[in-house]
Amino acid sequence: MLILTCPNCGVVADETDLHGGGEAHITRFGADASEGDFESYLFHKKNPRGVHFERWRHVYGCGKWFHAARDTVTLEVFGTYSAQTLTPPKALQNKIKKKRPDWEGFKK
Numbered sequence: 001m002l003i004l005t006c007p008n009c010g011v012v013a014d015e016t017d018l019h020g021g022g023e024a025h026i027t028r029f030g031a032d033a034s035e036g037d038f039e040s041y042l043f044h045k046k047n048p049r050g051v052h053f054e055r056w057r058h059v060y061g062c063g064k065w066f067h068a069a070r071d072t073v074t075l076e077v078f079g080t081y082s083a084q085t086l087t088p089p090k091a092l093q094n095k096i097k098k099k100r101p102d103w104e105g106f107k108k
């Protein structure tokens, strides 16, 4: 079972209290976007084997969104952080790099 700590309210919640929102840190395009950019935004998501950054909502708790970094193979959670960030916190990226030296680092 996937267990995440909500950074908004501090509750340690299992996945039944949460709702996954897909890939984190995706670029959103406005009305003037090209069809290709909008198609990419809608349909082309990363689905890596290994380190992944995701959006989660504490739906049966505080109701707020947050981001989580985890390994999609082992389900190891590296950490959670505010959804009000454009990139994962440097400290979290360093922690992941220490645990997964072959990780190529965060890429948008």
Ligand SMILES: [Zn+2]
Residues within 6 Å of the ligand: 006, 007, 008, 009, 010, 011, 058, 061, 062, 063, 064
């Ligand atoms: Zn919460």
